[in-house]
Amino acid sequence: MTEAAVCPVHHERDHPLHPPIGFAEAVSDGPVRMVWPNGVEAWMVSSYAGVRQVLSDPRFSTRKGGQPEMRTDNGEEVLDPDQPGNINGIDGAEHMRLRRPLSRGFMVKRMNELRPRIQQIVDEHLDVMEAKGAPADLVASLCLPLPSLVIAELLGVPPEHQELFQATAGDLFGKNGSKDEYLAHATKLAEVLTPIVEAKRAAGTNDDMIGLMANDTDFSMEELIFLCIGLLAAGHETTSNFLGLFTLHLFEKPDQLEVLRRDPSRADVVVEELMRYTVGQLGGPGLTRRATEDVEVDGVLIKAGDWVSVSLMANLDEALCPRAEQLDLERDAVSHLGFGFGPHQCLGANLARAELQIGLRTLFERFPNLRPAVPVTEMRYRNDMITYGAAEIPVVW
Amino acid sequence: MTVRIDQTRCIGSGQCVLAAPDVFDQSDDDGLGVVLVAEPPADLLPGVRDAVDRCPAQVVTLEE
Numbered sequence: 001m002t003e004a005a006v007c008p009v010h011h012e013r014d015h016p017l018h019p020p021i022g023f024a025e026a027v028s029d030g031p032v033r034m035v036w037p038n039g040v041e042a043w044m045v046s047s048y049a050g051v052r053q054v055l056s057d058p059r060f061s062t063r064k065g066g067q068p069e070m071r072t073d074n075g076e077e078v079l080d081p082d083q084p085g086n087i088n089g090i091d092g093a094e095h096m097r098l099r100r101p102l103s104r105g106f107m108v109k110r111m112n113e114l115r116p117r118i119q120q121i122v123d124e125h126l127d128v129m130e131a132k133g134a135p136a137d138l139v140a141s142l143c144l145p146l147p148s149l150v151i152a153e154l155l156g157v158p159p160e161h162q163e164l165f166q167a168t169a170g171d172l173f174g175k176n177g178s179k180d181e182y183l184a185h186a187t188k189l190a191e192v193l194t195p196i197v198e199a200k201r202a203a204g205t206n207d208d209m210i211g212l213m214a215n216d217t218d219f220s221m222e223e224l225i226f227l228c229i230g231l232l233a234a235g236h237e238t239t240s241n242f243l244g245l246f247t248l249h250l251f252e253k254p255d256q257l258e259v260l261r262r263d264p265s266r267a268d269v270v271v272e273e274l275m276r277y278t279v280g281q282l283g284g285p286g287l288t289r290r291a292t293e294d295v296e297v298d299g300v301l302i303k304a305g306d307w308v309s310v311s312l313m314a315n316l317d318e319a320l321c322p323r324a325e326q327l328d329l330e331r332d333a334v335s336h337l338g339f340g341f342g343p344h345q346c347l348g349a350n351l352a353r354a355e356l357q358i359g360l361r362t363l364f365e366r367f368p369n370l371r372p373a374v375p376v377t378e379m380r381y382r383n384d385m386i387t388y389g390a391a392e393i394p395v396v397w
Numbered sequence: 398m399t400v401r402i403d404q405t406r407c408i409g410s411g412q413c414v415l416a417a418p419d420v421f422d423q424s425d426d427d428g429l430g431v432v433l434v435a436e437p438p439a440d441l442l443p444g445v446r447d448a449v450d451r452c453p454a455q456v457v458t459l460e461e
């Protein structure tokens with residue numbers, strides 16, 4: 001076997017909205033061996049068919065036990081692989097036990113019921129932005145607060161606990177702290193959540209996520225609290241970064257922005273295409289799995305025990321759609337991999353879609369002249385390894 | 398043409414509902430996908446095929 005290339009796990013980009021330098025070239029030839037920064041050697045799969053296969057074939061496990069954290073140089077594991085309630089780190093029946101009851105809380109119908117509330121949150125934040133006047137930072141004004149307020153709504157955090165919940169959630173995810181700081185904030189958030197769970201258990205209600213988990217499942221208190229924190233973790237920075245990145249892509253492509261402006265009622269299709277394209281352009285190693293048996297992917301034999309990472313750059317594969325390298329807001333929605341695929345596909349996808357659709361549509365309807373106050377290439381970006389996005393988006397209108 | 402969902406592996410993602418809202422729904426009891434129209438008319442078939450493609454658990458089938 002030829003020597004494995006070093007996986008370019010970095011965010012050096014020739015343009016803030018393009019993939020890391022060298023990444024596309026490194027992954028272009030089907031499954032290739034790569035070395036992660038921590039020394040672990042893994043396969044990188046990046047074709048559309050290959051990524052779908054790895055993410056949906058039960059012979060690939062998502063258990064991270066024994067895996068040194070691939071994204072950090074020091075191999076520090078942020079999460080105990082056996083942490084009860086870690087829905088993303090278990091397979092098969094164990095995974096279904098946690099996932100199924102949660103799916104009910106994320107049903108398409110339920111997400112549609114949340115839409116008016118999401119609209120209200122967006123409107124209130126844009127009111128404040130407008131009143132303060134241009135220039136404004138879109139990240140602080142809308143992208144950051146929206147997802148955590150919406151998740152609090154979904155979970156059913158009562159109004160009297162909102163302020164503390166938001167402050168603690170902000171401490172937990174707002175900064176790139178050390179592992180110890182992370183754990184301290186997570187403990188604090190657990191302390192905020194516990195009495196809320198107990199109250200819902202006593203009341204016996206199931207009309208929000210916490211009530212549903214507390215009263216309609218066999219989840220332990222530890223699982224339940226960790227799941228709540230997990231929902232915040234998975235849905236907070238992701239959604240806020242994407243709302244920002246979508247806006248930046250539109251700023252950089254005025255003809256595409258025009259497509260949305262002409263017919264804002266197509267916001268749902270527009271968000272799917274932006275999702276496909278943005279995730280594809282982010283590049284990077286993406287999601288990790290481990291083969292439990294020998295499996296062939298794209299004609300290459302992956303052996304039992306091998307680590308595999310899939311790159312969602314597969315969203316730019318021509319096998320998915322013609323001219324896949326181009327953002328084309330006029331195309332119909334395609335079956336992209338922006339939210340993953342297989343049993344672990346994003347639980348919050350329909351919530352994220354609702355937030356992104358309402359956020360984007362309202363932003364450009366309300367401020368038809370919205371534009372960047374400084375060039376997109378001169379804005380500050382957060383080079384955190386797990387999530388990538390703009391730290392600030394100064395805008396005028 | 399018969400549409401089926403293998404509920405034993407369905408994860409309740411609702412992608413089928415988004416793809417073809419007239420053909421699929423999610424059960425109020427457990428969020429799992431359900432087929433509303435097992436023998437859909439021709440004009441609904443493109444949406445059904447889209448659902449077959451999009452279903453993350455690969456459990457929606459359309460038998461010719």
Ligand code: HEM
Nearest residue numbers: 087088231234235238239242287339340344346347348352
């Ligand atoms: C634009 C926003 C978002 C993006 C791009 C995104 C992306 C993803 C991806 C790619 C996965 C698959 C991980 C894997 O296969 O290992 C995932 C899983 C997950 N996401 Fe999201 N997500 C977003 C928003 C949300 C929101 C709003 C929530 C919840 C409120 C959420 C909750 C979850 C959970 C719980 C999982 C784990 C599911 C499982 O392992 O069964 N996500 N997300």
Ligand code: SF4
Nearest residue numbers: 407410411413430452
């Ligand atoms: S798309 Fe598939 S997994 Fe999702 S609800 Fe429908 S049948 Fe179930």
